[in-house]
Amino acid sequence: MTVAETILVFAGAPLAVVLLLALLTIGPAARNRRPRYKPGQPWSHEPIWYEPHPEGTGHGSDHGDGETTAIGSSLYGERHGADAAATHAVSGGSSSAGGASAARAPRPAGPLGGARGTW
Amino acid sequence: MTSALEVESHDTATSQTAAARTDEGIDQIFSFRELARIDEALTMSSRETGLRFTLYVGDLGTPTRARAEELHAYSGGNTAEAVLIAVSPGQRVVEVVTGSAAARRLPDRACALAVLSMTTAFAGGDLVGGIVNGLRQLSDQAGRPSVRHGH
Numbered sequence: 001m002t003v004a005e006t007i008l009v010f011a012g013a014p015l016a017v018v019l020l021l022a023l024l025t026i027g028p029a030a031r032n033r034r035p036r037y038k039p040g041q042p043w044s045h046e047p048i049w050y051e052p053h054p055e056g057t058g059h060g061s062d063h064g065d066g067e068t069t070a071i072g073s074s075l076y077g078e079r080h081g082a083d084a085a086a087t088h089a090v091s092g093g094s095s096s097a098g099g100a101s102a103a104r105a106p107r108p109a110g111p112l113g114g115a116r117g118t119w
Numbered sequence: 120m121t122s123a124l125e126v127e128s129h130d131t132a133t134s135q136t137a138a139a140r141t142d143e144g145i146d147q148i149f150s151f152r153e154l155a156r157i158d159e160a161l162t163m164s165s166r167e168t169g170l171r172f173t174l175y176v177g178d179l180g181t182p183t184r185a186r187a188e189e190l191h192a193y194s195g196g197n198t199a200e201a202v203l204i205a206v207s208p209g210q211r212v213v214e215v216v217t218g219s220a221a222a223r224r225l226p227d228r229a230c231a232l233a234v235l236s237m238t239t240a241f242a243g244g245d246l247v248g249g250i251v252n253g254l255r256q257l258s259d260q261a262g263r264p265s266v267r268h269g270h
Contacts, residue, residue, distance in 0.1 A: 036244060037208055037244055037246050038244050039208075039211060039241065039242055039244060040211070042209050043177070043178065043207070043208045043209030043210075044209075045148050045176075045177065046177065047175065047176065047177025047178060048148065048175075048176050048177060049173060049174070049175045049176075049177075050157055050158070050161055050173065050174040050175075050176070051161065051173050051195070052161040052162040052164075052165035052166070052171065052172060052173070053158075053161075053162040106189075106192035106193050107192055107193075107197075107198040108192045108198070109191065109192065109198035109199040109201065109218035109219050109220075110199060110218070110219030111219050111222070112188050112191060112216050112217060112218065112219070112222070113216075113217040113219075113221075113222030113225070113226070113227050113230065114187075114214065114215040114216040114217045114222075114227065114230050115214075115215045115227055115230035115231040115233070115234045116183070116184060116212070116213070116214050116215075116234065117212070117213045117214075117231075117234035117235060117237065117238040118211050118212050118213075118238065119211050119213075119238035119239075119241045119242040
């Protein structure tokens with residue numbers, strides 16, 4: 001076994017394996033890189049408000065949720081008109097302008113409870 | 120690997136209609152997989168407890184508590200049964216606001232416990248995980264409603 005062969009087998013082969021594993025590990029993360037939140041960095045995104053899906057699935061619901069009874073259309077039923085946007089689960093309306101929340105009148109709910117936390 | 124929601128834009132907007140949802144920039148904060156987790160957590164905890172959980176992510180201004188309580192009045196539906204989780208990552212503040220009826224089933228101590236677990240996750244940079252775990256704790260604490268209204 002010549003020196004070149006020895007180096008190729010005992011140094012080149014392990015290096016190739018390590019590089020392959022490193023590529024498989026780091027590759028996917030580097031590809032879809034999303035600006036990840038880190039504590040302390042400023043938050044420059046628009047405010048966004050997420051709501052649950054309306055409860056009625058359309059079968060004789062008296063809440064007025066879900067007017068569509070067709071199974072194929074949507075699991076949650078569909079709303080029409082003004083509150084169609086409001087009932088979408090991922091309603092990307094900003095809190096102050098447009099979207100679901102601006103259309104609503106404020107309804108103060110008596111003495112409020114809750115908690116506060118910082119990190 | 121399948122994506123939770125369709126992310127590819129087909130450019131279906133016309134002069135009469137608004138841009139497609141995939142053309143809007145809703146993908147900026149959370150990935151679609153994370154959005155699906157939040158969506159499921161909100162929907163399932165609201166459905167199990169009969170309360171209405173909503174989640175606000177954005178700046179709260181100062182004072183944060185007053186702003187969160189103001190937002191709670193706008194959370195829609197019966198606000199007495201609404202629970203607002205307001206997260207302001209820029210200010211590093213999370214506020215949980217419960218309506219008067221919701222507060223009977225979610226005492227402030229239970230909210231504080233959920234907030235504690237949320238802030239622990241947020242401090243590690245895991246916004247979605249903290250939100251989902253906090254929702255789970257809150258809904259576990261609230262339990263099922265004694266009387267289902269309407270049904």
